[in-house]
Amino acid sequence: MIVQWCCKGVRDMPSKEVKRILEGEVGLQCRFWQRHRILPYGTAVGRLTERDLDLHVNHYDGTDPLTGKRVRDQTVFLSLSAGCVERDALRSRNVLHPALRTALIFATERAQQPGWVFTCYVMVAMNPASRVPGVAEEVRELNHRRPYSRFRPEGEIAAKLNVPSRQILCAEHWEPVEGTTIRRTGGYRNLGFVHPEALLNMRQMI
Numbered sequence: 001m002i003v004q005w006c007c008k009g010v011r012d013m014p015s016k017e018v019k020r021i022l023e024g025e026v027g028l029q030c031r032f033w034q035r036h037r038i039l040p041y042g043t044a045v046g047r048l049t050e051r052d053l054d055l056h057v058n059h060y061d062g063t064d065p066l067t068g069k070r071v072r073d074q075t076v077f078l079s080l081s082a083g084c085v086e087r088d089a090l091r092s093r094n095v096l097h098p099a100l101r102t103a104l105i106f107a108t109e110r111a112q113q114p115g116w117v118f119t120c121y122v123m124v125a126m127n128p129a130s131r132v133p134g135v136a137e138e139v140r141e142l143n144h145r146r147p148y149s150r151f152r153p154e155g156e157i158a159a160k161l162n163v164p165s166r167q168i169l170c171a172e173h174w175e176p177v178e179g180t181t182i183r184r185t186g187g188y189r190n191l192g193f194v195h196p197e198a199l200l201n202m203r204q205m206i
Contacts, residue, residue: 003196004124004136006080006157007099009107012114015188018171021118022190027165028118032076044161047076050130053158057139058149077137077158080122084140084155097153104174104182111176114185120168121196122159133160166194 008028021027032047033039055064056077064071083099100117107115122136128144129135139145139156172187 001135001199002124002126003121003199004082004138004157005099005119005121006082006159007103008078008080008118008120008163009103009105010116010118011107011109013116018116018188022165022168022171022188023192025165026162027168028078028120028159028163030076030078030159030161031072032074033162035073039161044076045133047074048131048133048160050128053077053130053137053139054147056158057151057156076161078160078163079154080120080136080157080159080163081155082138082140082157084153086153095153097155099155102154108174108176108182111180111182114173114175116171116173116187118163118168118171120163122157122163122167123199124157136160165190166192167196169193 030044032044052075055062055071056075056079060072060075062071063069064074067074081099081102083102084097086095086097088095103117104115107117109115123134124138125132125135128137130137137145137158137160139149139158140152140154142152168190170187170189170193173185174182175185176182
């Protein structure tokens with residue numbers, strides 16, 4: 001298992017909603033949970049499949065051919081970004097796609113409106129484990145996510161159901177200034193944040 005730091009870009013929302021995400025224990029929720037006051041857990045876990053993950057990653061704005069419902073309204077996954085390195089064989093170089101830049105593109109709609117970026121961590125397995133709750137899927141990893149996806153440069157990590165508040169370090173507010181320029185204009189640090197050091201392969205001396 002790996003502790004993976006990520007960013008989550010979210011369109012602008014009231015400060016009280018941001019504080020609720022940071023302080024309310026549930027944290028960042030998948031869209032399926034957002035549409036229900038109480039998560040129908042059995043149904044949600046039943047959708048943790050490779051098929052549903054593919055729909056989330058590659059057809060988010062489309063329709064599920066089996067149910068006829070919009071994928072974005074029914075998904076049990078959350079898209080986070082951890083950054084990505086893309087190989088440019090033509091120019092013999094590697095191209096870096098930073099996580100923060102990707103999150104800001106989503107949060108501000110390419111510097112067209114204000115938005116929030118949440119910094120958090122999730123647990124990632126060394127192998128695909130789409131059916132296991134609590135373990136995020138490293139969509140960006142080509143060594144075990146081999147089907148082609150044109151969205152790979154987004155460096156996606158797909159969390160499941162929610163990212164608990166205790167795993168969210170902070171939320172930063174960003175606003176466009178001029179043209180494609182944006183700046184950080186404020187934010188909140190999560191006082192209830194729990195550092196992942198207890199999960200790391202390290203022990204102190206007795």
